[in-house]
Amino acid sequence: EGYERSRKLPARLVAELAQARALAVDAWRKAKEAADFKTFAPHLERLIALNIEQAELLGYEEDRYDALLDGFEPDMPARAVDEVFAELKEGLVPLVAAVAEKPQVDDSPLRGRFDKQQQWDFGMDVLHAIGFDLARGRQDESAHPFTTSFSNDDVRITTNIVEDDWTSGLFSTLHEAGHGIHAQGIPSELIGTPLMWRRSLAISESPSRLWENVVGRSRAFWEHFLPKMKQYFPQLADVDLDTFYRAINIVKPSLIRTDADELTYNLHIFVRFDLERALIAEKLKVSELPDAWNDKMKAYLGIVPDNDAKGVLQDIHWASGYFGYFPTYALGNLLSVQFYEQAVKEHPDIPEQIRQGQFDTLRVWTNGRIHRYGALFPLMEIVRRVTGRGLDGRPYMEYLRTKYTEIYGL
Ligand code: ZN
Numbered sequence: 001e002g003y004e005r006s007r008k009l010p011a012r013l014v015a016e017l018a019q020a021r022a023l024a025v026d027a028w029r030k031a032k033e034a035a036d037f038k039t040f041a042p043h044l045e046r047l048i049a050l051n052i053e054q055a056e057l058l059g060y061e062e063d064r065y066d067a068l069l070d071g072f073e074p075d076m077p078a079r080a081v082d083e084v085f086a087e088l089k090e091g092l093v094p095l096v097a098a099v100a101e102k103p104q105v106d107d108s109p110l111r112g113r114f115d116k117q118q119q120w121d122f123g124m125d126v127l128h129a130i131g132f133d134l135a136r137g138r139q140d141e142s143a144h145p146f147t148t149s150f151s152n153d154d155v156r157i158t159t160n161i162v163e164d165d166w167t168s169g170l171f172s173t174l175h176e177a178g179h180g181i182h183a184q185g186i187p188s189e190l191i192g193t194p195l196m197w198r199r200s201l202a203i204s205e206s207p208s209r210l211w212e213n214v215v216g217r218s219r220a221f222w223e224h225f226l227p228k229m230k231q232y233f234p235q236l237a238d239v240d241l242d243t244f245y246r247a248i249n250i251v252k253p254s255l256i257r258t259d260a261d262e263l264t265y266n267l268h269i270f271v272r273f274d275l276e277r278a279l280i281a282e283k284l285k286v287s288e289l290p291d292a293w294n295d296k297m298k299a300y301l302g303i304v305p306d307n308d309a310k311g312v313l314q315d316i317h318w319a320s321g322y323f324g325y326f327p328t329y330a331l332g333n334l335l336s337v338q339f340y341e342q343a344v345k346e347h348p349d350i351p352e353q354i355r356q357g358q359f360d361t362l363r364v365w366t367n368g369r370i371h372r373y374g375a376l377f378p379l380m381e382i383v384r385r386v387t388g389r390g391l392d393g394r395p396y397m398e399y400l401r402t403k404y405t406e407i408y409g410l
Helices: 004-008 011-034 037-058 064-069 078-101 117-132 168-182 201-215 219-234 241-248 266-282 286-301 327-344 350-355 361-371 379-387 396-407
Strands: 137-141 146-150 156-160
Touching: 004 327, 011 037, 037 064, 037 266, 037 286, 064 266, 078 201, 078 286, 078 327, 078 396, 117 137, 117 168, 117 219, 117 361, 137 168, 146 168, 146 266, 156 168, 168 201, 168 361, 201 327, 201 379, 219 241, 219 350, 266 286, 266 327, 327 361, 327 379, 327 396, 350 361
Parallel strands: 137 156
Antiparallel strands: 146 156
16 A cells, blocks of 8 residues: 555655655744744745645545545545535534633633642553553653554553643543554554554544543543542542533633644644645645634634744644645544444443443453454444444534533533
């Protein structure tokens, strides 16, 4: 698959892309620091031109963007992404607007100083409880959390512990643990073959969103873990479950994608998806991009950055020459819920087990039903095998609507 793609590209283009990327990333860092889009613009123009050339050589049926998306999400046409995104957009934009009208939830459980060692110890307890196998993996600290796996027996995750924001460490741990559980669940017979790791970025992102959000921000999860957390942090002694649950699910439209809450996160993806499709289709010029960015932010999130560092320059993806990467994040979110719904259909006791701090059924189900495929199949085929139907945005939208209607009393 990867070989098929690269065989179609002349060595000259591959080299030009690599060089343009290196220069662009460098220019992007400086431009972001100075909030100066103009110095980055020529690099972005060059990368778009090379990506268009690449797409034309790779070939596509209906949409040039498909050839690029295919590098991150094989066999997933942009048309199919459009369909699910359109449905989500229609549900999400008014939902976020309705939440914004409501009084904000009490976020005091998120504030204050939390001892770093205590945070680390609590995070390790959680990691152990959900079943990340610490005999076949480890956790370390890093500024930007990530997962690397050398085999299913050597899986390393990192977390970023921040003294005055305990959510950073814990939810990073849960997110990366999802990637780690995925990696530990790849069958040994695939290890060392090209079928070992991801083929679909959305499939890779779905277990991390499952553990971070669907499980880790659920009331059931905290019914079990809040009393444990209070043992580490006496300052939470008087916080009741409801207040805590609302606080960790606070909705605050933000300018920065990586700071976004569960509800508004996908709107950040829609901004980028719309714009990169227009750029690749040559319907939008790079010079028009900052204004187009701000217009999309206004339309989807109702807020506009006061400079480009907090806007169009915030992510490294385009500077890295990645067009077609962003939609995989939102697809991963959507899949986390579609898969969870299927797991609960097959094992209706899963929510009760989570309440009891038991995660084996869910974890074993994800390993047996999803992770076992490694990179054998593209997304659509795995979704069909797991759920018996195609990609479906409705369970995800329903999940968000139910959750936030309850939290914000809509
Ligand atoms: Zn991830």
